[in-house]
Amino acid sequence: MKRIIIDREKCDGCLNCNIACISAHEEGSNFYTVNLQSPDAETRNFIKFDAGKGYLPIFCRHCDEPECVLSCMSGALEKDPVSGHVQYDENKCAACYMCVMNCPFGVLKPDKKTRTKVIKCDFCDDKPDGPSCVKACPKQAIVVKEVNL
Amino acid sequence: MKIVIIGASAAGISAAKTINVSEPETEVVIISREDSVHSRCMLHKFLGHQRDAKGISFIADDFFETAGITWLNNTTVISLDPDKKTVTTHDNQTISYDKLLIATGAGYFIPPIPGLRESKNVYGFRDLIDAKLLDRECQTAKNAVVIGAGLVGMDAAVALLERGLNVTVIEMTKDVMSLQLDHQAAAAYQKLFKEAGAEFILEDKVVSVDVNDVGRGTTIHLASGKAVPADVIVIAAGVRPAFNFTQGSGIKTNQAILVGDDLKTNIDDIYAAGDVTGIAGIWPNAMKQGRIAAINMLGEKLLYEDRYALKNTVNFYGLTTLSLGNINPEPEENCEIFIREDRHNYQKVVLKNGIVQGVIMQGDIGGTGFWQYLIKNKIDVSDKNKDVFGLSFADFYDLDQQTGEYKYAV
Ligand SMILES: Cc1cc2nc3c(=O)[nH]c(=O)nc-3n(C[C@H](O)[C@H](O)[C@H](O)COP(=O)(O)OP(=O)(O)OC[C@H]3O[C@@H](n4cnc5c(N)ncnc54)[C@H](O)[C@@H]3O)c2cc1C
Ligand code: SF4
Ligand code: SF4
Numbered sequence: 001m002k003r004i005i006i007d008r009e010k011c012d013g014c015l016n017c018n019i020a021c022i023s024a025h026e027e028g029s030n031f032y033t034v035n036l037q038s039p040d041a042e043t044r045n046f047i048k049f050d051a052g053k054g055y056l057p058i059f060c061r062h063c064d065e066p067e068c069v070l071s072c073m074s075g076a077l078e079k080d081p082v083s084g085h086v087q088y089d090e091n092k093c094a095a096c097y098m099c100v101m102n103c104p105f106g107v108l109k110p111d112k113k114t115r116t117k118v119i120k121c122d123f124c125d126d127k128p129d130g131p132s133c134v135k136a137c138p139k140q141a142i143v144v145k146e147v148n149l
Numbered sequence: 150m151k152i153v154i155i156g157a158s159a160a161g162i163s164a165a166k167t168i169n170v171s172e173p174e175t176e177v178v179i180i181s182r183e184d185s186v187h188s189r190c191m192l193h194k195f196l197g198h199q200r201d202a203k204g205i206s207f208i209a210d211d212f213f214e215t216a217g218i219t220w221l222n223n224t225t226v227i228s229l230d231p232d233k234k235t236v237t238t239h240d241n242q243t244i245s246y247d248k249l250l251i252a253t254g255a256g257y258f259i260p261p262i263p264g265l266r267e268s269k270n271v272y273g274f275r276d277l278i279d280a281k282l283l284d285r286e287c288q289t290a291k292n293a294v295v296i297g298a299g300l301v302g303m304d305a306a307v308a309l310l311e312r313g314l315n316v317t318v319i320e321m322t323k324d325v326m327s328l329q330l331d332h333q334a335a336a337a338y339q340k341l342f343k344e345a346g347a348e349f350i351l352e353d354k355v356v357s358v359d360v361n362d363v364g365r366g367t368t369i370h371l372a373s374g375k376a377v378p379a380d381v382i383v384i385a386a387g388v389r390p391a392f393n394f395t396q397g398s399g400i401k402t403n404q405a406i407l408v409g410d411d412l413k414t415n416i417d418d419i420y421a422a423g424d425v426t427g428i429a430g431i432w433p434n435a436m437k438q439g440r441i442a443a444i445n446m447l448g449e450k451l452l453y454e455d456r457y458a459l460k461n462t463v464n465f466y467g468l469t470t471l472s473l474g475n476i477n478p479e480p481e482e483n484c485e486i487f488i489r490e491d492r493h494n495y496q497k498v499v500l501k502n503g504i505v506q507g508v509i510m511q512g513d514i515g516g517t518g519f520w521q522y523l524i525k526n527k528i529d530v531s532d533k534n535k536d537v538f539g540l541s542f543a544d545f546y547d548l549d550q551q552t553g554e555y556k557y558a559v
Binding site: 003004005006008046048049050053056058061063064067070071072073074075081092094095096097098100101102103104105106107108109110112114115116119145147 | 159163170188190191194205206207208209431432433436437440460461462464467468469471473513514515516517518519521522541542543544546548551552553554555557
């Protein structure tokens with residue numbers, strides 16, 4: 001399956017990946033027009049800073065054994081048997097947030113505005129040219145690679 | 150090989166899925182008392198008329214056909230014979246198995262209070278049929294009483310309020326959801342429920358129920374002397390693992406079916422998973438147990454190590470809370486308690502010797518998944534030399550270079 005592989009030493013914390021993610025999930029916007037103040041502006045990836053280690057990209061791993069899927073009580077989260085990606089169906093979700101509790105890396109969050117859905121990396125719906133964050137990274141700190149399961 | 154699974158819910162379905170993916174040629178028969186597969190965690194959405202029965206299913210419509218699984222619904226198992234390796238159903242079918250998984254969950258319990266068990270308008274809130282019967286009552290009832298303010302009671306209350314009934318919640322302890330919350334976090338929910346029209350009677354106990362001449366409970370009497378009128382009564386005072394049918398089979402039980410870490414019972418080829426094992430009463434754990442039991446039934450050896458059960462999330466009226474571990478420590482436990490709050494958040498972390506014992510995050514719960522890992526694995530956070538509220542996975546950040554998956558550096 002394809003996974004976003006992280007080389008944390010290359011990350012310099014520019015947050016282009018955050019902006020690209022917000023824009024990709026905001027209807028009709030692009031990198032320059034995206035409204036970062038909108039209550040819908042939510043990033044699915046995070047860059048943390050650690051004084052010792054520097055910038056630490058935290059991106060959904062679309063895990064081999066995804067704890068979030070195993071905790072979902074509505075069938076909203078499923079691991080796609082073909083792509084291997086963990087996809088989320090907002091219409092099925094009951095906003096119980098067991099998945100938020102169970103993602104060991106703290107990737108998942110409720111939506112800020114309504115607390116009725118989950119904000120989760122969708123691998124940009126497996127678009128042929130790949131996830132928006134990867135395209136936006138000027139340092140190749142995140143790249144898509146095929147990994148064997 | 151033929152695997153029979155009793156129960157078509159979190160544990161049973163997760164087991165069936167696992168078998169279907171790993172060894173599709175295995176014959177699987179699922180038996181369930183109910184005629185639908187649904188998520189109990191969404192019953193309040195059904196009763197509140199936000200979703201229909203199909204909307205609270207957690208599997209695809211054609212799940213059984215596509216997977217080639219036989220589903221005997223509306224079928225109750227009444228006994229099992231480990232020597233002959235068969236189970237018997239209420240309609241006298243005898244079904245043989247090579248391996249058996251008991252995933253029968255739990256059932257609600259009506260305390261032996263005079264008048265309560267006898268009343269025809271007393272309902273549990275566990276199965277879809279309970280919600281359907283309550284739905285019918287809601288068409289005429291005005292006053293609903295919910296006995297028990299745990300998560301299930303509050304789920305029922307939310308739905309009954311949604312349906313426009315007058316709802317009174319009666320609870321023995323001094324706070325709602327007292328297993329998951331502390332006083333302050335509970336008060337925030339109580340306020341929201343009150344704004345939605347609910348009334349609460351806390352630190353009080355039902356002592357009797359008046360039953361009228363058509364067998365319906367009409368007035369609930371409390372230890373304090375208060376009397377509450379009721380057209381419909383929901384009992385949410387706890388559940389008991391459901392394993393009556395194992396009587397005489399030699400399967401060891403102690404208020405739950407006893408299993409080893411491989412989820413096998415004391416009898417070969419019989420496994421148990423989910424609420425019936427008494428390990429944890431929540432969905433994620435039932436799913437995981439179903440999965441691990443399935444893998445073991447297929448002949449591998451995988452251990453269930455996730456016995457950590459003190460965890461939950463709460464989401465009512467858009468107020469979300471994560472609750473983990475020991476959140477109300479006794480003074481003699483000598484824990485350190487850290488609290489941080491602002492207008493939208495109330496956060497509490499309980500530490501002992503650098504190890505996180507409990508967490509309440511109320512308000513913004515985004516990205517809080519790492520806390521469970523820290524508590525479950527008793528990870529010492531004192532060497533991080535930082536404000537506990539600033540902790541995140543970044544403090545334990547490590548990557549597997551081969552697979553690109555994260556690991557905890559501890
Ligand atoms: C109202 C409510 C809200 C909840 N909310 C949440 C939540 O938000 N998050 C969470 O994590 N958990 C929640 N839970 C708990 C969660 O629903 C359970 O942990 C989970 O359903 C357990 O799954 P299970 O497969 O072990 O058993 P169950 O879901 O209890 O299913 C048991 C199955 O066995 C069948 N069965 C039982 N006896 C027999 C028999 N003799 N013969 C044949 N079939 C039989 C039943 O028909 C059913 O298919 C909630 C529970 C309730 C009641
Ligand atoms: S949300 Fe968390 S658990 Fe789920 S696939 Fe992504 S990283 Fe894994
Ligand atoms: S919040 Fe939605 S996606 Fe997450 S576990 Fe609950 S139902 Fe599944």
